[in-house]
Amino acid sequence: MRGAHWGLLALLARIVAAENGLDGWLRYAPLPDSLLAQASPLPAVIVALNTTSSATGSSPVAIAAKELQVGIKGMLGRQLNISTESPIFRINSTQSSIIVGTIAAYSAKYGSLNASSLIKDGFWLSVKGSRVTILGQNERGALYGAFDYLSRIAQGDFSDVDHVSNPSAPIRWANEWNNLDGSIERGYAGPSIFFSNGLIVKNLTRVSQYARLLASIGINGIIVNNVNANASLLTDENIQGLGRLADTFRPYGVQVGISLNFASPQLLGGLATFDPLDASVIAWWADKTKRLYQRVPDLAGYLVKANSEGQPGPLTYNRTLADGANLFARAVQPYGGIVMFRAFVYNHHADWNDWKFDRANAAVEFFKDLDGLFLDNVVVQIKYGPIDFQVREPASPLFANIPKTNVAIELQVSQEYLGHQDHLVYIAPLWKTILDFDMRVESKPSLVRDIVSGQYFNRKLGGYAGVVNVGTNTTWLGSHLAMSNLYAYGKLAWDPTQDSQTLLQEWIRLTLGHDQAVLQTITKISMESWPAYENYTGNLGIQTLTDILYTHFGPNxxxxxxxxxxxxxxxxxxxxxxDRTVGNGTGFTGQYPSELAAKYEEIETTPEELLLWFHxxxxxxxxxxxxxxxxxxxxxxxxxxxxxxxxxxxxxxxxxxxxxxxxxxxxxxxxxxxxxxxxxxxxxxxxxxxxxxGIPDELGRVGNHPYRIEAESMKLNGYAPVAVIPSETASNFTGIVITSTNGRGEAATTLDVPLGRYDIAFNYFDVIGGRAHYGAFLNDKPLLEWIGDLEDKLGHAFSTKLDGHSATRITFEGVEITRGDVLKIIGLADGIELAPLDYVSVLPVGIVD
Structure with missing residues (x-):
């Protein structure tokens, strides 16, 4: 009977059911029969320790037990009961059970264990046949261990194991750039799951689901609001709302923190100043912090962006950045809180004509001389590169310049400069180039990952801040494959020595199943995606050549x-x-330790992938x-x-x-x-x-497009040519638009191609503010119909103009064409979207324009 039951499960597993992505990698889908055969014997019961808190249903151990129950039922078809009581048995017993809890709870019930190798949040997983023991240094660690065990099952690993796993760093946070009105800065997956209309949302179901995903990859903290913070987050009503958020995250071991607006005492408190050394300001922050901790006693702490991109800060009063950070550090210190102070401080009104000025110098210039002046609960949060999440940057030299200061690395899961989740870009290989980079401090091995963990400079705090920006879209990030980046971020924050391809393949198996073709294909395209994106956006260290004055999406x-x-x-x-050399440029190379400074100073020794960054x-x-x-x-x-x-x-x-x-x-x-x-x-x-x-392409491709028919060269009725800005984002610098709002236009051409099958690509502009209709006809017979509605289907930041953000194409494949056929496009304008067209490409099958 058991074999027949498992056979039914295997049959169901082979039926490919629709999924919307809400469960991410925690689907717990039935395993195929080839893996189910390896699952025997199974434990008979789940024993949850820490019974006092578990009984409330709100502790990480209680969540772990429930997760084990649901996961085993989903993957293996076995319903296990959860018990908080069990017969006393010796550790070497062969009793069939899963025991989950803390080391302390286990020792109190079954006898002490040597757990000296476990650190905070770490766990011990022991699998011996049908006896499984999952013990955390704390309750959060027990939950992490439960997720690790379930991940092994989901990937078909039923081998015995005796495994200790400790996090690389104590800080493993997600930063969400959510605004109180529900919008998300650099978010591409719908509105906020936290805020709406100035308040915390009432329904926190999605928040609980997100907390589950974060816990499963070892994330232990979250900043829920934008670093460009709104002071009204600190109203009494919103403090109560933050308490509800914290109550929702707490069972998953995720502590809530918030971003602060430095000028809040003035903006919200009515003070005449926000000077960090003013007694009234200090008292205001102490009182506000006390109120916060009364409602959220485990508040993780504060994140502060100061004196950057127009944000207020201590420099307004000729105070140092350390003065500003320490103001908040003293406020949270009695409660065990942390202050994450962003090193993203720079002048965005720089003089372009100053050859020696360099934004990349800013972090070291602002922070190096403050080393040792920050309180012990301050962590300086450093972007991985000196500029801003570019497709390739060198590791920030600030990592090597403040040895007496706690630091964390800031990575971006949200693809601000990397295609807004509408371009596939698996980012973990980029992150690994930074984490594995040797800063050569004092000519000794000093990897960035060991610096940010606190290990290299012997600092007590350190770790990871990932800008994630999930939204209400069921895919969380707007794209199913983009979730591989969130998974890899959490896993690398736990253990940065892991291989990016290995993490990718874990995610594929958990998210999309065990089919080898699926695994191989998605591995291939994902691992090719970052190099491809770097190639077609900006290479040789030139940065991502996007429009930095607008949406950071398309080329400019x-x-x-x-x-x-x-x-x-x-x-x-x-x-x-x-030119960032010391000898003739901005001096940036001199910010690195001597070995690297000498390497980057010379063109001959600079890695070519960073050539134009330094020279x-x-x-x-x-x-x-x-x-x-x-x-x-x-x-x-x-x-x-x-x-x-x-x-x-x-x-x-x-x-x-x-x-x-x-x-x-x-x-x-x-x-x-x-x-x-x-x-x-x-x-x-x-x-x-x-x-x-003025230098031509040796292969004659650039500016030479033999398969294109420019829209402005077609016979136009109701359409008129228009210049596109920037000009290079349109073929021949020109597009066409309908001449009247809500009007109709026709563009027709006689095709001069041999008889055969062709793919016809229509390049057009899809702007926000309307949904124009298009129809393509061959000899007056309908060929293709589409709507300019990408704003409904994609998540990137859209443009109101004809430019590189709105430029796109749609292709109709395998069209039978005879010389002399007439191709006609009819456009119907809608609002400000005047059915704009750029060109048509008539391509022999297999040819890329």
């Missing part, structure tokens, strides 16, 4: 320069790149690795990256029927969008530097 190389934001490339007609060179400078000129490398890399993005579509389509239809179609749509948008990126960046330098 010109926006990097001639403004005060400091993300400069110094590109002109002959040269490109920032200002001629476009005709030849690379050591290939002999290509810098400009030719740009051309080739952008073509190569876009070509790789095209393969993601066909690779994914090969999995049809092996992934449930809901998730399959969701990702297929996004991968097709990425394939088209990568061509926009390729053409815009290549076109910009071709026009700037």
């Amino acid at each position: 190389p010109a926006s990097q320069d001639n403004n005060g934001w400091g993300q400069w490339t110094r590109a002109d007609g002959k040269t490109i790149g920032m 200002h060179v001629n476009y005709t400078t030849r690379l050591r690795s290939t002999g290509k000129t810098v400009i030719q490398h740009f051309y080739d890399a952008h073509y190569a990256g876009a070509a790789t993005a095209q393969t993601f579509v066909s690779e994914w389509e090969s999995l049809r029927g092996q992934i449930d239809s809901e998730r399959f179609e969701h990702m297929l749509f996004r991968l097709k969008f990425q394939a088209g948008h990568s061509i926009v990126w390729r053409d815009a960046v290549n076109g910009f530097y071709y026009n700037l330098s």
